[in-house]
Amino acid sequence: MESKVFFIKVENGEDISSLAQKASQLFDFANFKNVINKNDMVAVKTSFGEKGNIGHLKPPIVKAVVDKVKESNGKPFLIETNTLYIGRRTNAVDHISHAHEHGFSYENTGAPIIIGDGLFGEHDVQIEINQKLCKYAYVSGVARAANAIVSIAHVTGHLATGMGATLKNIGMGLSARGGKLAQHSGITPQILKKRCNTCGTCGRWCPVGAITMDEHYAVIDPKICIGCGECLAVCQFDAVKIAWNESTANLQKKIAEYCLAIIKGKLGKVACFNFLTHITKHCDCMDKPFEPEIADIGIIASTDPVAIEKATTDIIKERTGKDFFKDAWPNVNYTIQINYAQEIGLGNMDYELIPYK
Ligand code: SF4
């Protein structure tokens, strides 16, 4: 059976207040109130954007969705998780401060922020999924505890996956640090000997005692390391590195498997938005401003995370006459994530597109 995908058109360069109003209209049109029961804790997942980036969805848009969740008698909170790479979103304190600097205050959005994997990414839950690439997934404990998830994704290109939207917003965006490490890298973190000053912080923090201090630098025992990634976050000297060495095919498949883990047990409790606005070749995690490469198209909504991605790519092709993500990243087959997500039962690539009237 086809999944329902709801679409509202936007004009190129439409202002933020108008986009916010349309997000609100689309919430109603897609019947997203049915996803939320009275007093549900609703995790509203978006990205606050990296410092210096301008593409992320803006607070008034998030507030419009938060208001609809409240109208539906849910209790919304904004959820994000710590990044694997070192930046302004590596730990919860910097991340929330940064979100406020980007305007995501309670006053502007109507919802508190919870960093879903704790101070340094340590708050994970292990979910058994028994998929081809991941037997277990290490996901945000807060996301797992939430009664419902509303994903608000900004559609962009991505250097490693070709395209990033709903699957990435949930699968990567709601995994804990160890989950992100497992998705991006197949090997144990490495110590950069020249930077390490043997302060010992990582050794005291490591949950399994995998790090010992040599005379001149820390040493990680790969036989003990469980890949939680926390040593990256606690080192204040940027002396812990990971190898971003996973293939694009496996990365995309792992993102889908993690998405499955996060929404496991949440049947009918996930609502997704894809914003086809300010579409750039690079994602919003890049610390640079990028101008849009194609005209704004609209907003899509669905409870099916696969159908929404397929509809997104189809609509972009139809509106531009080009395969934007393939042209942007010719060496990356971005469709792997969508095909595989369907294969593992996340949703349906067959959909009915229902335009807003
Ligand atoms: S926290 Fe960083 S500098 Fe300190 S011992 Fe560990 S790797 Fe070295």
Ligand code: SF4
């Ligand atoms: S050495 Fe391994 S187990 Fe220890 S903190 Fe680093 S990633 Fe986690």
